[in-house]
Amino acid sequence: MANISKIQIKLPKQTAWDDVASSFTREFCSSLGLSAESPLYVAATAGAIALPSHVKYANIVKKKHTEWTTQNEFPVEIPLPRSMIYHAIFVCPVSKEQSTEDNPPMMMPCGHVVAKESLAKLSKGGRFKCPYCPNESQPKDAREIIL
Ligand SMILES: [Zn+2]
Known part of the structure; x- marks a missing residue:
């Protein structure tokens, strides 16, 4: 009979577990289009x-006494590293559901966007009124938005 006290199970070192945990976290977050960082x-x-860029913009506005008309909109594109650019998430304002590959966001000719299923329900195949403005359109005029 084997002496149980002599059986040794070699577990990976703690750093190996940390690496595995980090890899799983990164892969999982990546599959969701999210950052693994906090x-x-x-x-x-x-x-x-x-x-x-913000400081430069503030100085220009101060010097030239310029006021941009669009509130809460920064008029300059800020280049961020690729690792900080994520897929946008669209939540349909009608159904309150997040868009999926099967139910993508659809932009109507007026520029408002709803999910494909909401568009189908609103239109019932025919001409329909946008839920956000007075414009009417046909479902065939709506375009899928690629996120
Ligand atoms: Zn509209």
Whole structure:
């Protein structure tokens, strides 16, 4: 009979477990189109990258006494590293559901966007009124938006 106390099970070192956990986290987040980093880290880093552009913009506005008419809209594109660019998530304003490959966002000629299933329900195959503005359109005039 074997002496149980002499059986040794070699477990990977703690660092190997940490690497595996990190890999799983990154793969899982990547499959969802999310960052594996904490949202606070991403927000703080993106803010640090964008800060020089914000300061420059603020100085230009101050010097030239310019006021941009679009509120809460920054008129300059801030280039961020590829690792900080994620797929946008669209939630249909009618059904309140997140879009999927089978139920993608559809833009109507007026520029408003609803999910494909909502568009089908609203239109019932015929001419329909946009739920957000007075414009009417046909389902065939709506275009799929690729996120
Ligand atoms: Zn509309």
